[in-house]
Amino acid sequence: MGPLRAHRLPAAWLARYRLTPWWGKVLVVWALSRLVTTSLVLVLASVQGPNAWTGASPKYTDFATMWDGRWYNIVAIGGYPSVLPVTDAGQIGESAWAFMPGYPVLARLLMELSTLPWAPVAVFVSVAFSLGTALLLYRLMIRVQSPATALFSVVLFCVAPLSPILQFAYAESMYLFFLTLALYLLLERRYWLLFPVIAVMALTRPSGLAFALALGLHVIYRFVTRSRDPFAPRERMLAASVAVFSALLGLAWPITAGVVTGDLMAYTDTELAWRAPYIGYQELVPFTAWFQSGVWWLGSPWGIVVVTALILACAVLLFTPAVRGLGVDLRLWVASYGLYLLAVFFPQSSTFRLLMPMFPLLGAAALPRSRLYRVSIVLLFIAGQWGWLLICWGVDGYDWTPP
Numbered sequence: 001m002g003p004l005r006a007h008r009l010p011a012a013w014l015a016r017y018r019l020t021p022w023w024g025k026v027l028v029v030w031a032l033s034r035l036v037t038t039s040l041v042l043v044l045a046s047v048q049g050p051n052a053w054t055g056a057s058p059k060y061t062d063f064a065t066m067w068d069g070r071w072y073n074i075v076a077i078g079g080y081p082s083v084l085p086v087t088d089a090g091q092i093g094e095s096a097w098a099f100m101p102g103y104p105v106l107a108r109l110l111m112e113l114s115t116l117p118w119a120p121v122a123v124f125v126s127v128a129f130s131l132g133t134a135l136l137l138y139r140l141m142i143r144v145q146s147p148a149t150a151l152f153s154v155v156l157f158c159v160a161p162l163s164p165i166l167q168f169a170y171a172e173s174m175y176l177f178f179l180t181l182a183l184y185l186l187l188e189r190r191y192w193l194l195f196p197v198i199a200v201m202a203l204t205r206p207s208g209l210a211f212a213l214a215l216g217l218h219v220i221y222r223f224v225t226r227s228r229d230p231f232a233p234r235e236r237m238l239a240a241s242v243a244v245f246s247a248l249l250g251l252a253w254p255i256t257a258g259v260v261t262g263d264l265m266a267y268t269d270t271e272l273a274w275r276a277p278y279i280g281y282q283e284l285v286p287f288t289a290w291f292q293s294g295v296w297w298l299g300s301p302w303g304i305v306v307v308t309a310l311i312l313a314c315a316v317l318l319f320t321p322a323v324r325g326l327g328v329d330l331r332l333w334v335a336s337y338g339l340y341l342l343a344v345f346f347p348q349s350s351t352f353r354l355l356m357p358m359f360p361l362l363g364a365a366a367l368p369r370s371r372l373y374r375v376s377i378v379l380l381f382i383a384g385q386w387g388w389l390l391i392c393w394g395v396d397g398y399d400w401t402p403p
């Protein structure tokens with residue numbers, strides 16, 4: 001009986017796996033990935049020395065609320081300043097206006113309801129939204145992939161090198177949840193439901209303008225292909241209205257900062273304060289920051305050459321067979337968000353975090369079905385988590401690599 005039972009056991013497990021609902025599979029993937037990531041975080045926390053945010057060997061919730069988590073804490077407790085801080089050089093300095101209210105407002109609400117302090121509530125919000133994002137991501141990817149590939153896309157998302165931030169006091173987890181929901185509704189063409197989703201998403205992380213561009217391109221594509229994919233006038237008006245709404249929400253926070261502080265450039269000047277240590281205080285000129293960063297890191301002309309090559313490589317990537325398999329709408333989002341980053345972002349160590357909204361590309365990486373490939377890429381991603389934690393999250397003296 002022994003050999004017979006040994007042969008039957010894998011078949012029994014396989015049958016049980018096949019009977020498990022999709023959400024159960026995603027839940028297992030998410031839980032195992034969080035166990036791995038939490039273990040890595042706890043190991044690093046155990047050797048963390050005293051720093052600006054914690055003492056030596058901090059507990060998990062303290063370690064998970066460092067860096068920008070402190071800014072979100074400031075917003076949750078005290079709101080935003082009506083007067084912008086000014087540096088000794090007379091320039092606008094860093095302030096809470098660079099951090100949108102969606103995440104800290106929700107955390108503050110839960111703090112009031114639970115009477116718990118910031119740290120555990122902030123971590124709970126991020127962890128809860130990470131689970132929600134994993135579930136939504138499967139529903140999104142199954143629209144363009146087989147169930148098995150869609151599930152492996154979720155695996156890659158959950159173990160990605162930046163996935164520790166999904167359980168830190170950052171807005172990324174909440175933002176990715178609403179972004180995934182927005183992309184799902186876009187593929188479903190349920191335009192009406194996009195209005196409230198975009199409203200929350202655009203006030204959680206800067207994204208309204210990028211999503212407006214994606215929606216605008218979506219409308220154009222649907223209009224051009226209306227002969228084989230009917231696009232009724234009423235539906236056109238609705239989709240175009242959502243695009244305009246997203247653009248307005250993209251401008252809402254800068255306008256709010258200008259009205260409250262009396263300085264129309266309050267938001268952009270505040271954002272520019274973070275790049276001042278690299279290139280000094282300069283005006284925001286769209287589509288120049290990546291080249292400025294390239295020159296700062298690599299000098300001229302190599303910085304310009306590398307950035308130009310990177311832009312061309314990203315453009316080519318969108319037309320590779322694997323990425324084309326994701327469908328038009330997901331590629332339009334990746335292209336629109338990439339263009340947005342190219343226009344306004346100054347690349348430095350937080351670049352990797354800012355690339356997280358391009359997560360649909362993980363669907364292309366999930367396509368190969370080789371077991372060796374899949375095991376290797378999962379292990380590589382987990383190693384990437386440890387590398388990112390060491391380089392960007394852990395603090396070793398004067399740290400110039402913020403996450």
